[in-house]
Amino acid sequence: MSVIYVLLTISVCVAIVFFAAFILSVKKGQYDDAYTPSVRILFEDELVEESNNENNQKSSQTN
Amino acid sequence: MDTCYHCGDSCLGTPVVFEEKKFCCEGCHAVYEIFQVHGLEAYYQREGSPGFSSVSASGKFDFLELPEIQEQLLEFDEGGVQLVELHISNIHCSSCIWLLENLHRLHPSIRNSQVDFPRKKVRITFDKEALSLKQLAELLARIGYPPTITLEDYQDKKVASDKGLYYKLGVAGFAFGNVMLLSFPEYFETQEFWLDQYKTFFRWLMFAFSLPVVFYAAQDYFIAAYNGLKSRYLNIDVPIALGIVTLFLRSTFDIVFDLGSGFFDSLTGLVFFLLVGRYFQQKTYAFLSFERDYKSYFPISVTRIGAEAGEEIVEIHKIKAGDRLLIRNQEIIAVDAILKSGKANIDYSFVTGESALVEKAAGDRVYAGGKQIGGVLEVEALKSVSQSYLTQLWSHSAFKHNKSTSFQSFTDAIGKRFTLVVLTIATLSAAFWLYFDSSQALNVFTAVLIIACPCAIALAAPFTLGNILRIFGRFGFYVKDSDTIERMAAVDTLVFDKTGTLTQTRGNQIHYEGEAVSGQQEILLSNTLRASNHPLSRELYALLKEHQIQTLDEIVEEPGRGISGTLEGATIKVGSATFVGHPDEDSAATAVHIAAGNNYKGRYVFQSSFRKGVSRLFKKLKKRYALVVLSGDKPSEKSRLQRLFPFEVPMFFNQKPEDKLEYVRTAQQHSRLMMIGDGLNDAGALAQSDVGVAITEDINVFTPACDAILSAENLSQLDKFLSLSRAARSIIHASFILSFCYNSIGLYFAVTGQLKPVIAAILMPLSSISIVVFTTLMVWATSRRLRFETKAATTEKPKTQGAAKPEYCSLNSIPQ
Helix, strand or coil, X not given: CCHHHHHXXXXXXXXXXXXXXXXXXXXXXCCCCCCHHHHHCXXXXXHHHHHHHHHXXXXXXXX | CCECCCCCCECCCCCEEECCEEECCHHHHHXXXXXXXXXXXXXXXXXXXXXXXXXXXXXXXXXXXXXXXXXXXXXXXXXXEEEEXXXXXCCCCHHHXXXXXXXXXXXXXXXXXXXXXXXXXXXXXXXXXXXXXXXXXXXXXXXXXXXXXXXXXXXXCCCCCCCHHHHHHXXXXXXXXXXHXXXXXXXXXXXXXXXXXXXXXXXXXXXXXXXXXXXXXXXXXXXXXXXXXXXXXCCCHHHHHHHHHHHHXXXXXXXXXXXXXXXXXXXXXXXXXXHHHHHHHCCCCCCCCCCCCHHHCCCCEEEEECCCCCXXXXXXXXXXXXXXXXXXXXXXXXXXXXXXXXCEEEECHHHHCCCCEEEECCCCEECCCCEECCCCEEEEECCCHHHCCCHXXXXXXXXXXXXXXXXXXHHHHHHHHHHHHHHHHHHHHHHHHHHHCHHHHHHHHHHHHHHCXXXXXXXXXXXXXXXXXXXXXXXXXXXXXXXXXXXXXXXXXXXXXXXXXXXXXXXXXXXXXXXXCCHHHHHHHHHHHHCCCCHHHHHHHHHHCCCCCCCCCEEEEEXXXXXXXXXXXXXXXXXXXXXXXXXXXXXXXXXXXXXXXXXXXXXXXXXXXXXXXXXXXXXXXXXXXXXXXXXXXCHHHXXXXXXHCCCCCCEECCCCHHHXXXXXXXXXXXXXXXXXXXXXXXXXXXXXXXXXXXXXXXXXXXXXXXXXXXXXXXXXXXXXXXXXXXHHHHHHHHHHHHHHHHHHHHHHHHHCCCCCHHHHHHHHHHHHHHHHHHHHHHHHHHHHHHCCCCCCCCCCCCCCCCCCXXXXXXXXXXXX
């Protein structure tokens, strides 16, 4: 049953990793502005879109 | 009528047509072209007419060339790369974010830009070789997003946002979860073989987890309790700190002597819940500032005319008496001065609340805070900025006292009695057990302190007030902090400013006095007005505009005096009394006079109109509160005000800023006051009153320092806001009773010496969660009963300032 020491160590380590990730995210300012990123992610890059369209047209021509 | 493709305003004159799209002015057209050249037309697809009309103001950003100002504003400046964070009050929708984050396509030297929407800020990294800070600001202004740079930004060093609470919440939550996991086995089975084997290890591990909770996450409670005791005052933090210390010592004692598993689960849970409450209470409005003083209104720099060097830009705190200054159109006069040359039309609405322009001639005195409308002025400073008439107000002691320290909150009032009761029960039961079974005495004493720890009481206020804060925010009433709601509940007198508070700042009531004008003359009149850009003509035109549009033969405008139009031999003159050749009898009223040919016809009188629902609001408020009106205006308005109210309301006129402050201070000796005002002239009274509410038609523009900001269209709901704040008190009291029930059950176990860790671990979260649910439901039910209404802004969208849209409203329409 001394495996319980190993298991506990692992579980605590995993918990500490998540804890550290949280602290790091606060430090990097992820919680300063919780709103704008949710809008930003919906913006499409129009230039990329155009080239995609061209690619699509090309590929449809070859097909 | 056509609306502008760029800014959405109606096109009053002939629209500028470009590529089959209509624009209200050349400015909007120019912005459209800028976007088109850089391939940013998608801006308009995100939202119909999202733009702002840009007003060109040359020289507005000249001060950004001063190295000392640059140094203060720039966050990073090395190797030719600069980083600046600018406040842009026009940011209001997803298109704004999109455009401002695509600035690098407008100018190659802009490397990167990032918008912080809630704070209405944009951070821009750029190469200074090709683009100076001033050019950047001008570029932003050209596309309709002029940055607002005030003395405050410039003088206050960047305040690091407080992340401490996040860290503490993280620590407490992390420890709470792990301790719960570790203590779980012992809740059910204590005699099991393997558990017996490992329990010491488990217990010391829990001890280790609780250390950062006690010594880091809970430190605020110890500090607050210590400060309370030092000033001989029992606040709610004293029993909390006592509970935490007892929990920790008792648990450590238990595991050292192998008496039990300790209460580490309850300890970490308690701190975690308390911190969650504290987090919830902190509803902040990042885009609003409650701390502004005159520095936000004043420019950073002015143009000084040197004796030999010609014009130069100087920071305003460097102005000395005797300096010659140049004041352009729309600029604020920063110091008391003597007008040397130019025709001054000064808008003192910031200072006095009086909206009519004041004319001054050379040799007259002009006061700081006035805004010049019209041509360029040359003035000679009489004093330095901080010694001017208006700015001296801020050296008054009213701006230094802290309102929350002089007010005892509901929770602290309870906390005092609570601590005494708990200590009495603990001592009595310990004494009882000392007599019967002395081995139990210490156990019982600590158990009482543990179970009576006022977690639920400490959570009741944060959750009630936090919820109310959010409800207020949804209906356009932005309150600085939860203390303000408690002070609102205690208010018994309401003091109103008149101009800008009870009356609207835009949208006048216009009525005609004089001879009737014929149909033909009216057509001529409206077409003449159409050609004029004067604000009064615009308003009058909007009233008469349903006439057919005709091209007049001749239009002559004399700036500052009036305009005359001629059609088929008939002439009409519109303007000031002297312009139409009529003696002015009543110069106090704002009026536009008309004459057809040489015959004086009559005048249109403009009166500021009262806000909707003011009369009804006063009737409702009268039942509970004493009402007072303080106005900077002349008493000529008194009869109009009295007609509005069917009862006697004390009114005071000709009140200067310090008179208002003094009135509030005197009245405070026997009552608690809420001051509702708008301009800088109310700033002193707002600071001195128990609750200062600044009212504004546009949430994005400046408001003086205050405790709460109320959007003007919601003024009629003020009675409901006050009722809800009073309801907060009864909700908090009800939840105290509820938590008292839990406490008595727990106390029964504690006093009889049967308190097991598992009972504490069940009771503590149960009471906390039920309090949270109870207060949330009660607040929700009360606000439903009060029937708050969502009011749309009734005034039309202001042209150059940010739109008075509620936050985030337009963000729902993001294209997918």
